[in-house]
Amino acid sequence: MNVETGKLQPGEARCPAISTQDIIAADKVPAPDWVRSEDYEYLGSEDVSKDRYISADFARREMESMWTRTWQFACREEHIPEAGDYYVYDIGPYSFIVTRTDDGSIKAHFNACLHRGTKLKPSGTAGYAADLKCPFHGWTWNLDGTNKKVLCPWDFPHADPDKLTLPEARVETLGGFVWINMDSEAPALLDYLGAKAVEHIDAWQMENRYIYCHVQKSYPANWKLTVEAFMEAYHVLDTHPQVAPSNADANSQYDVYGEHVNRFISCLGVLSPHLEGKFNEQQILDQFTIGDSSVLSDDRPMVGDGTARQAMADMFRGMFEQATNSDLSNVSDSELLDCFSYTIFPNTYLFPGISLPMVYRFRPDPKDHRRCIYEVMFLRPVPKDGPRPDPAEPIILRDDQSFTEAEGMDPGFGKILDQDTDNLYAQQEGLEASAKSGITLGNYQEIRIRHFERAIDKYVAMPPKVPSR
Template sequence: MNVETGMLQPGQARCPAETTQEIIARDKVCAPRWAASESYEYLGSEDISRDRYIDPAFATAEFERMWTRTWQMACREDHIPESGDYYVYDIGPYSFIVARDDEGSIHAHFNACLHRGTKLKPSATAGYAMDLKCPFHGWTWNLDGSLRQIPEKWDFAHTAHRRNCLPQARVELLGGFVWINMDPDAPGLADYLGPEIMAHMAAWKLQDRYIYLHVQKSYPANWKLTMEAFMEAYHVGDTHPQVAPANGDVNSQYDVYGAHVNRFISTLGVVSPKLREKYSEQDIIANFTLGDSSSLGSSRPELKEGERARQVMADMFRDMFEAATNTDLSAVSDTELLDTYSYTFFPNLFLFPGISLPMIYRFRPDAKDHRRTIYEVMFMRPKPRDGSPVETAEVQVLQDHQSFAEAEGMDPGFGVILDQDTDNLHAQQEGLEASAKPGLTLGDYQEIRIRHFELAIDKYLAMPPKLPDWTALQRK
């Protein structure tokens, strides 16, 4: 605040209600350090150009300057647990075979034969292979990328002096994820994320979880619009009115960390500040016990005098999750059990590390149409404490007309929420293309994640093109 005038400076305005941290501070089981913190930064108030969403040349620049330089989550280690297992990760025009070799090391090979360019493995597939063999003429590589065989080698004597191993992207492992980067000169993953986020990742222990449900759907909107639909809770009142009676929305917390990570915290078990005069503490409980898919099942406790709905829900969630997972959650904070923690890892990953809704979102642009996005939702569970094997879910691909609620294993109520989040996208894409206004106007606080995200894109697009370097990417 400007001391002389008493006026708020840009970015200082907040919802005139209790803050997220004030809500969390009253919980019985205290929040860990990574949750009980704030990291907001004012990043300007200028409009965001609409061209980045509607101009195909902008998408081309992203493929040439940004996607080739950034760390991306290709798969989970659990997708390729044994030697010979592989998983194909496609991002725009690029494709990688993420494979575990005979010694257990993981590689990310560019998915193209060095003979005449045929894809070695079909896009969006996974499986087991003893080698990587081209289906066209039979050129074959070992799982570590070294050349095994050229049929009729006598006719290729002129290639004997060449390094004919498959080019590879860089690979790092963190949190049970396999991360890849096409740029040999990019900073390592720890520097890319920063020390604070590395500490958060260590606290979450995501390597101890596995994917039990994986659903994918394509949307008729630019990938950035699709991601940004999930970056704020400002839309909750109008897009998800059914959750507002038990969900903090306009008083959610927003944070940015370095250049590549941001988050919001949205609290559960409290009434939206916009509805405080309309709903009671008992109404909050009722909101979560309506219908067959409610979060608290058929149980509807009556609050005793002085009890807070949020605390009663936290205690019930703790009992429910302990029974479902056979784990001891007595030391897990109430906020981890209840609240939505949404982290964006630039460029295209969302991690939700909480206990009640541990999820992964991944967004990938359609290489052939800058107006379409491939959107994936993955749900996670703790791995059994006894070490018994788990099965990573295969992806279910929905058609455009299908609801997320139709996916096998999807909670119907949450499927409806995902549909609501994405139903606006087509209208937004078409509206931007029809608009006379050259840009989008963002809130300084509630939409800071969008501005932070777009500034990161601008940083990479200001660099010269960096296409995959054949020489630098050959490892052997």
């Protein structure tokens, strides 16, 4: 605040309702320090140019300068548990075979034969292969990328097998995720994410979860618009009114960490500040547990002398302890209840909370910069007894299908994703038609968007980067 004028400086304004940290501080089971931290940074108030969402040239610059330099979530380790298991990850024109080698290491080979360029494995596939063989002329590579066979070698005296190793991207793992980067000069993954973000990811122990539902759909909007649709709770009241009675939307907390990671915490079991005085604690609990957006059961739990938030925390703790056969008495109410959202630049969201753990992944449509591929993967704890379950196969929806049609999708959550889809279609068309040259962002509630676009600008300003071996 300016001491002389008494006015708030840009970025200082907050919702006048109770803050996220004050909500969490009142919980019965206290949260760890990394939850009880705030890392907001004011990044300016200028409009963000709309060209980045509608220009094919901007999309080309992103592909040449940004996607070739950044760490991307390619698959989970559970997709490739054994030697020979592989998973094909595509981004724009690039394609990679992520595979487990005989010595247990992970490689990400560029998915192209070194003879005449044929893809070694089809896009969108996963499976097992003892080696990597081209379906066209039979040239074959070992799992580690070294050349195994050239058909009719007498005709290729000029092709030295020792120089025919498949080019590869860099690979690192964290939290059970396999990350790849095409740039040999990029910082290591831990440096790219930063110490604070890595501490948070480690704390959630996401390596101990597996994908039980995987849904993919093509969206009629630029990939960045789709990413940004989930970066703020500012849209909840008008886009998802059914959840506002139990979602502290306007007083959600927003944090930024370095250049490549940001976070929000949105508290559940708390009335939206927009609806103050319109619901009592029992009605808040009823809305979440037996209302239209219910994620629990048809039984009607009672608040009693407490709060809806505490009743929900106690209920969740009992449910999850029974489901996982584990003791959660020391897990904070916030970790059990609240929506924690981490964006890892450029295209991954981690929602590591216990109530609805999931991962989002966004990729530009290689044939149309006004469309993108959106995936949501729901996670569950790995059972303590028995083998680790295989990850779910992706369910691919048509444009005209509702998310609620995907097997394993919670209907209430599917409805929320459908509402976001409608917004994105209107937003892409609106930007195309708009006479305004940019978009205007809130200083606090939309800081994650500005942080994200700031990183986009940094990479797009760089010269094109040819993927290196």
